[in-house]
Amino acid sequence: MSVKLSIIYYSSTGTNYQLAQWAKAAAEAKGAEVRLVKVTELAPMGAIESNPAWKEHYEATKDVPEATSDDITWADALLFSVPSRFGTMPSQMKQYIDSQGGLWANGQTINKVVSAMSSAQNPHGGQEATILSLYTSMMHWGAIIAAPGYSDPVLFGAGGNPYGTSVTVSGEGEMQEDVKGAVEHQVNRTLDIASMVVNGSN
Amino acid sequence: MSVKLSIIYYSSTGTNYQLAQWAKAAAEAKGAEVRLVKVTELAPMGAIESNPAWKEHYEATKDVPEATSDDITWADALLFSVPSRFGTMPSQMKQYIDSQGGLWANGQTINKVVSAMSSAQNPHGGQEATILSLYTSMMHWGAIIAAPGYSDPVLFGAGGNPYGTSVTVSGEGEMQEDVKGAVEHQVNRTLDIASMVVNGSN
Amino acid sequence: MSVKLSIIYYSSTGTNYQLAQWAKAAAEAKGAEVRLVKVTELAPMGAIESNPAWKEHYEATKDVPEATSDDITWADALLFSVPSRFGTMPSQMKQYIDSQGGLWANGQTINKVVSAMSSAQNPHGGQEATILSLYTSMMHWGAIIAAPGYSDPVLFGAGGNPYGTSVTVSGEGEMQEDVKGAVEHQVNRTLDIASMVVNGSN
Amino acid sequence: MSVKLSIIYYSSTGTNYQLAQWAKAAAEAKGAEVRLVKVTELAPMGAIESNPAWKEHYEATKDVPEATSDDITWADALLFSVPSRFGTMPSQMKQYIDSQGGLWANGQTINKVVSAMSSAQNPHGGQEATILSLYTSMMHWGAIIAAPGYSDPVLFGAGGNPYGTSVTVSGEGEMQEDVKGAVEHQVNRTLDIASMVVNGSN
Numbered sequence: 001m002s003v004k005l006s007i008i009y010y011s012s013t014g015t016n017y018q019l020a021q022w023a024k025a026a027a028e029a030k031g032a033e034v035r036l037v038k039v040t041e042l043a044p045m046g047a048i049e050s051n052p053a054w055k056e057h058y059e060a061t062k063d064v065p066e067a068t069s070d071d072i073t074w075a076d077a078l079l080f081s082v083p084s085r086f087g088t089m090p091s092q093m094k095q096y097i098d099s100q101g102g103l104w105a106n107g108q109t110i111n112k113v114v115s116a117m118s119s120a121q122n123p124h125g126g127q128e129a130t131i132l133s134l135y136t137s138m139m140h141w142g143a144i145i146a147a148p149g150y151s152d153p154v155l156f157g158a159g160g161n162p163y164g165t166s167v168t169v170s171g172e173g174e175m176q177e178d179v180k181g182a183v184e185h186q187v188n189r190t191l192d193i194a195s196m197v198v199n200g201s202n
Numbered sequence: 203m204s205v206k207l208s209i210i211y212y213s214s215t216g217t218n219y220q221l222a223q224w225a226k227a228a229a230e231a232k233g234a235e236v237r238l239v240k241v242t243e244l245a246p247m248g249a250i251e252s253n254p255a256w257k258e259h260y261e262a263t264k265d266v267p268e269a270t271s272d273d274i275t276w277a278d279a280l281l282f283s284v285p286s287r288f289g290t291m292p293s294q295m296k297q298y299i300d301s302q303g304g305l306w307a308n309g310q311t312i313n314k315v316v317s318a319m320s321s322a323q324n325p326h327g328g329q330e331a332t333i334l335s336l337y338t339s340m341m342h343w344g345a346i347i348a349a350p351g352y353s354d355p356v357l358f359g360a361g362g363n364p365y366g367t368s369v370t371v372s373g374e375g376e377m378q379e380d381v382k383g384a385v386e387h388q389v390n391r392t393l394d395i396a397s398m399v400v401n402g403s404n
Numbered sequence: 405m406s407v408k409l410s411i412i413y414y415s416s417t418g419t420n421y422q423l424a425q426w427a428k429a430a431a432e433a434k435g436a437e438v439r440l441v442k443v444t445e446l447a448p449m450g451a452i453e454s455n456p457a458w459k460e461h462y463e464a465t466k467d468v469p470e471a472t473s474d475d476i477t478w479a480d481a482l483l484f485s486v487p488s489r490f491g492t493m494p495s496q497m498k499q500y501i502d503s504q505g506g507l508w509a510n511g512q513t514i515n516k517v518v519s520a521m522s523s524a525q526n527p528h529g530g531q532e533a534t535i536l537s538l539y540t541s542m543m544h545w546g547a548i549i550a551a552p553g554y555s556d557p558v559l560f561g562a563g564g565n566p567y568g569t570s571v572t573v574s575g576e577g578e579m580q581e582d583v584k585g586a587v588e589h590q591v592n593r594t595l596d597i598a599s600m601v602v603n604g605s606n
Numbered sequence: 607m608s609v610k611l612s613i614i615y616y617s618s619t620g621t622n623y624q625l626a627q628w629a630k631a632a633a634e635a636k637g638a639e640v641r642l643v644k645v646t647e648l649a650p651m652g653a654i655e656s657n658p659a660w661k662e663h664y665e666a667t668k669d670v671p672e673a674t675s676d677d678i679t680w681a682d683a684l685l686f687s688v689p690s691r692f693g694t695m696p697s698q699m700k701q702y703i704d705s706q707g708g709l710w711a712n713g714q715t716i717n718k719v720v721s722a723m724s725s726a727q728n729p730h731g732g733q734e735a736t737i738l739s740l741y742t743s744m745m746h747w748g749a750i751i752a753a754p755g756y757s758d759p760v761l762f763g764a765g766g767n768p769y770g771t772s773v774t775v776s777g778e779g780e781m782q783e784d785v786k787g788a789v790e791h792q793v794n795r796t797l798d799i800a801s802m803v804v805n806g807s808n
Contacts, residue, residue, distance in 0.1 A: 042244065042297055085300045086339035087734075087768070088290060095244055095293035104288075110555050111597075122766025126342065128693075128734035129769075133335050135549075136536060137288035140328065140566045142553025144597060145539075149546025151514050160728025162544045162693070163735075193515075193548060196604030197597070289532075289566070312757050313799075324564025330491075330532035331567075334742060337751075342768045344755025346799060347741075351748025353716050362526025364491070364746045365533075395717075395750060398806030399799070446648065446701055489704045490743035492694060499648055499697035508692075530746065537739050541692035544732065 003194045005187075006035045006071040009081035010092045012043075013053040015119045015169050016081040017061060019183055023079055023117075026184040032191050035075070037067040039096040053173055067096055069103050077113040077194035078143070079187065080134055083169075084118055084126030088133045097137055109141035113194040115148070115186055118166045123159075123176075127166035135163070146193045148186045158182035205396045207389075208237045208273040211283040212294045214245075215255040217321045217371050218283040219263060221385055225281055225319075228386040234393050237277070239269040241298040255375055269298055271305050279315040279396035280345070281389065282336055285371075286320055286328030290335045299339055311343035315396040317350070317388055320368045325361075325378075329368035337365070348395045350388045360384035407598045409591075410439045410475040413485035414496045416447075417457040419523045419573050420485040421465060423587055427483055427521075430588040436595050439479070441471040443500040457577055471500055473507050481517040481598035482547075483591065484538055487573075488522055488530030492537045501541055513545035517598040519552070519590055522570045527563075527580075531570035539567070550597045552590045562586035609800045611793075612641045612677040615687035616698045618649075619659040621725045621775050622687040623667060625789055629685055629723075632790040638797050641681070643673040645702040659779055673702055675709050683719040683800035684749070685793065686740055689775075690724055690732030694739045703743055715747035719800040721754070721792055724772045729765075729782075733772035741769070752799045754792045764788035 005027050011017040020036055027034045038061060041048070048054050072078065082089045089097075103109050116138075118130040135145050148155060149162045158165060158179040165183050168176040207229050213219040222238055229236045240263060243250070250256050274280065284291045291299075305311050318340075320332040337347050350357060351364045360367060360381040367385050370378040409431050415421040424440055431438045442465060445452070452458050476482065486493045493501075507513050520542075522534040539549050552559060553566045562569060562583040569587050572580040611633050617623040626642055633640045644667060647654070654660050678684065688695045695703075709715050722744075724736040741751050754761060755768045764771060764785040771789050774782040 042293075085296070086306075086342040088296065088335055088339055091244075091293045091297035091300045094287070094290065094296045098287045098293045104554070107555070110553060122762065123729055124733055124765045124767030124769075124772055126338075126734070126768075127730055128732070129338050129738060132536075132540060132735060133290055133338065135539075135543075136328075136331050136335065136567075137290055139539075139549075139551035139553060140288040142551075142555040142566070145543075145549035145551070147543040147546070147549070149514060149543060150508070151511070151546040156728065159730045161730030162546070162732075163540075163730075166730055193601070196601045198604070200600030200602070200604030306756070309757070312755060324560065325527055326531055326563045326565030326567075326570055328532070328566075329528055330530070331536060334533060334738075337741075337745075338738060338769075341741075341751075341753035341755060344753075344757040344768070347745075347751035347753070349745035349748075349751070351716060351745060352710070353713070353748040358526065361528045363528030364530075364748070365528075365742075368528055395803070399802045400806070402802030402804070402806030446697075489700070490710075490746040492700065492739055492743055495648075495697045495701035495704045498691070498694065498700045502691045502697045530742075533742050537694055537742065540732075540735050540739065541694055544692040 002031050002033050003077060003191050003198060004033045004075045005077045005079060005191065006037065006075040007079045008037055008039065008067050008071065010039050010090050011057060013173050014057045015175065016083055019081045019117050022180050022183045023187045026187040027191060030188060030191055035071055037071050038064045039067050039092050042092050042095060069100055072100060072103055073108050075112065076198050077190050079190060080116040082118055082130065084120040084130040087126035087129040089130055104141060111197065112143045113146050113190060113197055114138045114143040115146045115190040116164045118164065119169050121169055123168050127161060128163055131163040144197065146190050148189055151189055152185045154181040154185050204233050204235050205279060205393050205400060206235045206277045207279045207281060207393065208239065208277040209281045210239055210269050210273065212241045212292050213259060215375050216259045217377060218285055221283045221319050224382050224385045225389045228389040229393060232390060232393055237273055239273050240266045241269050241294045244294050244297060271302055274302060274305055275310050278400050279392050281392060282318040284320055284332065286322040286332040289328035289331040291332055306343060313399065314345045315348050315392060315399055316340045316345040317348045317392040318366045320366065321371050323371055325370050329363060330365055333365040346399065348392050350391055353391055354387045356383040356387050406435050406437050407481060407595050407602060408437045408479045409481045409483060409595065410441065410479040411483045412441055412443065412471050412475065414443045414494050415461065417577050418461045419579065420487055423485045423521050426584050426587045427591045430591040431595060434592060434595055439475055441475050442468045443471050443496050446496050446499060473504055476504060476507055477512050479516065480602050481594050483594060484520040486522055486534060488524040488534040491530035491533040493534055508545060516547045517550050517594060517601055518542045518547040519550045519594040520568045522568060523573050525573055527572050531565060532567055535567040548601065550594050552593055555593055556589045558585040558589050608637050608639050609683060609797050609804060610639045610681045611683045611685060611797065612643065612681040613685045614643055614645065614673050614677065616645045616696050617663060619779050620663045621781060622689055625687045625723050628786050628789045629793045632793040633797060636794060636797055641677055643677050644670045645673050645698050648698050648701060675706055678706060678709055679714050681718065682804050683796050685796060686722040688724055688736065690726040690736040693732035693735040695736055710747060718749045719752050719796060719803055720744045720749040721752045721796040722770045724770065725775050727775055729774050733767060734769055737769040750803065752796050754795055757795055758791045760787040760791050
């Protein structure tokens with residue numbers, strides 16, 4: 001039985017959208033059913049329009065579906081991708097998570113296999129802390145946390161973040177490390193664990 | 203010189219507003235200049251209206267000013283009060299913090315003395331983790347973190363949360379522990395440290 | 405195929421030994437193969453002997469085997485139980501974990517299903533933070549983290565700690581809450597997930 | 607009145623000793639009274655001797671005094687420096703901290719100004735998480751946490767770790783980033799805040 005994966009991201013200027021797309025391609029190549037969804041923007045249009053890169057990405061991803069509760073109930077595994085905002089996830093993602101109180105109360109968040117990725121402008125600008133904080137919330141959901149650890153040599157070349165793939169982004173929006181292989185490994189590992197959970201439950 | 207304290211809170215049904223009011227009274231009794239401000243609600247009116255307690259509190263606090271960037275630049279000390287939402291701060295508070303990128307870039311968040319309080323429906327439902335996560339964000343701001351530790355015996359009676367006062371709230375919205383004295387101590391300690399920073403800088 | 409569970413604990417005056425014993429009984433009742441092992445004491449005998457309760461427990465558990473690396477390689481699942489020491493795990497447990505660098509380097513810590521329990525003298529004295537911090541280390545090991553979340557109503561009665569069962573202990577060493585059912589649920593859930601991983605891998 | 611600073615470190619192969627020495631020189635240049643102390647080694651001699659770099663550093667620092675409780679009571683400010691061990695501090699430092707229960711119970715840890723530094727073999731190998739976890743313990747002590755944030759441009763060049771200076775170390779023990787300026791800034795800032803606390807209290 002194929003594994004169902006929801007990739008849920010927030011991106012203002014495109015980094016986490018790129019991470020999410022790499023993840024989607026890897027997951028599909030492995031035979032998973034994949035949904036790629038963005039969380040709802042909370043920033044006012046004025047803020048978005050004052051930053052050309054943000055405006056451009058906002059327009060370019062208008063057709064990406066917005067994440068709903070169904071993207072959680074449907075899925076066996078959830079992969080989150082978010083930029084750091086002062087060491088924790090952006091309000092846009094937090095708003096999405098906070099809004100799932102109904103699912104949570106019904107037990108529909110239990111045993112989802114969860115993994116997460118992040119980005120920041122500085123190498124130590126919350127790349128670890130943001131993912132750890134997101135996992136804290138996921139433990140409230142009864143999730144099974146599948147951080148990559150050091151489960152493949154490709155992770156060392158990508159900065160060796162055991163909590164999840166993360167990347168440094170320059171002021172011009174350029175990724176400073178090559179993390180594509182790490183994203184692919186993280187997705188494969190997440191799907192492997194989700195497959196164990198799905199098949200082992202039957 | 204009197205210390206300037208901004209108490210910045212989010213509350214849906216009133217617990218953190220009560221904590222904030224106790225803090226305000228204690229701070230004024232000690233001679234501080236105090237602002238008590240709420241962060242902007244993000245939930246749709248439909249969600250608010252579906253919960254009578256939330257609706258009632260929303261109406262009752264309509265006249266509490268909404269927090270702005272000036273409440274940070276003006277202040278020597280910041281006291282945050284938030285309910286736990288899955289072990290981290292609510293999106294409403296995160297949105298307020300995320301919106302201060304301009305202040306941050308100008309160095310206007312540096313050396314604010316910061317302390318925080320929380321609440322949850324379960325005794326261990328994120329009462330510790332929520333405050334710790336908020337402090338992580340505050341470290342990005344260059345804040346001076348003034349957690350209470352075990353600096354007064356009153357804290358033991360209030361659950362002994364060394365990160366900040368926290369309280370358990372029943373489904374009916376009743377606080378389960380008497381934490382008023384702990385709030386008062388935390389405010390006094392925060393003001394004492396802020397006073398050292400203000401006076402010691404001169 | 406039965407699941408192999410290592411319960412690895414540190415206890416000075418008996419609380420975490422009791423949690424570990426409840427866990428062992430529940431795991432055996434479910435058909436798991438169980439090892440119950442303590443980590444090596446680091447405190448000098450003078451410190452132990454100056455505290456009658458510590459001395460008594462030290463003597464009473466002399467025959468409990470000390471944890472070795474083999475208790476990790478052998479196991480499908482690891483359940484840790486530790487008192488909080490200033491919000492993080494005691495040095496005794498950290499020393500045991502730090503000593504597993506060889507296993508880690510060989511990939512032998514990957515995909516262990518991990519869950520953890522804690523205790524503290526205050527309700528908010530690190531009961532959450534200690535478990536979260538231990539999970540951070542386990543992510544470095546490539547573990548699959550199986551925090552209980554709110555996966556059973558019994559957890560609410562035991563304080564509702566979604567990261568793992570935790571208990572408050574009085575100065576006289578008496579547990580302040582009834583957490584036996586929560587321990588049993590956490591063990592059952594950990595074994596269920598480990599069983600999925602073991603069987604789903606085949 | 608000059609500020610008293612204790613620099614308390616653990617180092618196996620020399621990185622954190624180097625960070626500590628840079629800190630000492632900067633603190634003395636600023637007129638502080640400084641103690642530089644190492645925590646007691648817990649590893650067996652066999653482990654130390656099996657690693658030539660560890661053995662060499664162990665011998666070379668034999669005359670560095672070992673940290674005692676007096677190094678805390680004497681000091682106005684504490685600067686910790688530790689390598690990451692699976693995302694949290696090494697057992698050697700935890701043992702030192704755990705051993706201060708007596709000071710803690712007497713209130714002698716309250717209002718120490720605390721800052722911390724770290725190192726890891728991977729850029730995201732716990733450089734953030736280790737410092738954050740150490741601060742969690744310090745909050746139990748009632749410390750005033752003085753993380754650097756982004757309080758000086760030199761921090762950006764050193765990896766931009768807002769929690770404290772951190773550095774990546776190669777397998778050969780070579781620091782991969784130039785963090786000397788960041789260490790110096792962190793020390794100066796810690797002393798400035800400690801000076802405010804000392805002078806503002808009078």
